[in-house]
Amino acid sequence: MRKYICPICGYVYDEAKEGVKFEDLPDDWKCPLCGAPKNLFKAEAVEVIVEEQEEELREMNYGEVSALCSSLASSCEKQYLEEEAQLFKKLADYYNSKAKIEGNFEDLINKINNDLNLNYKKAREISQEKQDRGSLRVITWGEKVTMILKSLLNEGIPTDKKIYVCEVCGFVYIGNAKPEICPVCKVPNFKLVEVVR
Amino acid sequence: MSELRAVRNLRICSKDCLCLFVCPTGATDTETGQIDFEKCIGCGACSKACPSGAISMVPYKYPKQQDKDELVIEKLRKVISSKVEQEQIAHYIFENGSDKEKILAKILMKSNRLITEDLYREAGYMLPQSDNTKKFLEELLEKDNTNKEDIKKLLELLDFN
Numbered sequence: 236m237r238k239y240i241c242p243i244c245g246y247v248y249d250e251a252k253e254g255v256k257f258e259d260l261p262d263d264w265k266c267p268l269c270g271a272p273k274n275l276f277k278a279e280a281v282e283v284i285v286e287e288q289e290e291e292l293r294e295m296n297y298g299e300v301s302a303l304c305s306s307l308a309s310s311c312e313k314q315y316l317e318e319e320a321q322l323f324k325k326l327a328d329y330y331n332s333k334a335k336i337e338g339n340f341e342d343l344i345n346k347i348n349n350d351l352n353l354n355y356k357k358a359r360e361i362s363q364e365k366q367d368r369g370s371l372r373v374i375t376w377g378e379k380v381t382m383i384l385k386s387l388l389n390e391g392i393p394t395d396k397k398i399y400v401c402e403v404c405g406f407v408y409i410g411n412a413k414p415e416i417c418p419v420c421k422v423p424n425f426k427l428v429e430v431v432r
Numbered sequence: 433m434s435e436l437r438a439v440r441n442l443r444i445c446s447k448d449c450l451c452l453f454v455c456p457t458g459a460t461d462t463e464t465g466q467i468d469f470e471k472c473i474g475c476g477a478c479s480k481a482c483p484s485g486a487i488s489m490v491p492y493k494y495p496k497q498q499d500k501d502e503l504v505i506e507k508l509r510k511v512i513s514s515k516v517e518q519e520q521i522a523h524y525i526f527e528n529g530s531d532k533e534k535i536l537a538k539i540l541m542k543s544n545r546l547i548t549e550d551l552y553r554e555a556g557y558m559l560p561q562s563d564n565t566k567k568f569l570e571e572l573l574e575k576d577n578t579n580k581e582d583i584k585k586l587l588e589l590l591d592f593n
Contacts, residue, residue: 296516298519299513303568306550307557310560314560315439315466319589319590322582322589323586334516336520337521338524342521350514350515354507355511357507358507358510365501367554370554373554377515377550391536400546403546404550405550407543430539
């Protein structure tokens with residue numbers, strides 16, 4: 236008898252209590268708390284060691300400039316600096332329109348696997364070493380959301396369900412009734428905004 | 433000038449309007465629902481009187497941003513680069529894919545952008561008034577020929593510390 240843990244919200248499926256083996260649950264079984272699919276559940280952490288290629292920090296590309304500008308726009312909004320927020324937004328839109336990379340869903344899955352197995356892992360190690368809890372926070376949220384994105388890429392989105400995105404952490408919830416709080420960042424659910432098809 | 437100003441969180445405001453009774457300058461009574469920052473003298477009376485905790489006092493001058501370790505920044509920037517690429521690939525699929533692919537691509541664009549914005553906060557750009565933001569804008573000003581006026585305006589408006 237084992238326990239299986241939801242990597243998104245921490246829900247524990249205890250085979251001993253439930254009386255049903257985890258592997259015997261139907262494939263479309265989902266986390267009763269946050270809706271994460273069955274295949275994300277983990278019995279135990281699996282260590283994946285990948286060699287890293289060292290490279291220098293280079294200049295920001297257009298896409299990165301755009302993302303930094305929209306990040307700063309959001310911080311200005313939080314400080315009620317309207318004019319500054321608008322100017323940063325304008326810059327973000329301009330640089331976003333210049334940034335283009337061709338690719339397909341398979342490329343996305345490969346990049347996500349590389350994030351989960353390498354990029355986030357390395358970032359977590361150094362943040363732990365430096366005791367940088369702010370970075371550990373953003374890594375924890377980001378890893379969880381990345382796992383959800385991976386499952387969406389693998390399984391697709393059911394056509395009969397609504398789609399919500401958490402405007403704080405990027406978590407995607409598929410289902411008709413929103414959870415009370417975002418299962419990843421715990422913000423109240425008014426921040427889970429519906430994406431209209 | 434006062435060091436603080438009152439700001440109202442419109443989502444929490446329960447319209448009990450005690451702030452209107454205690455404000456010595458009328459700054460809390462506006463047609464937009466937000467405080468009139470020109471009139472606010474930063475006394476904090478509204479914030480203390482508000483029964484729903486919707487008004488907070490924020491500084492004009494922000495403290496210096498906390499230092500970040502260079503190695504942590506380097507590793508976070510790797511995640512950022514990857515997420516930015518993913519957003520752009522999703523954007524490409526959104527523009528060229530079928531209707532079914534478009535919705536998934538739209539969600540991926542949005543989610544990746546939110547992840548990246550958050551990563552930048554922890555990678556040295558928490559505060560718009562920081563040295564890092566100033567340096568970023570100054571370097572951008574040198575390279576950018578289209579948005580010079582907007583970048584200059586930002587450098588002028590932000591109270592760098």
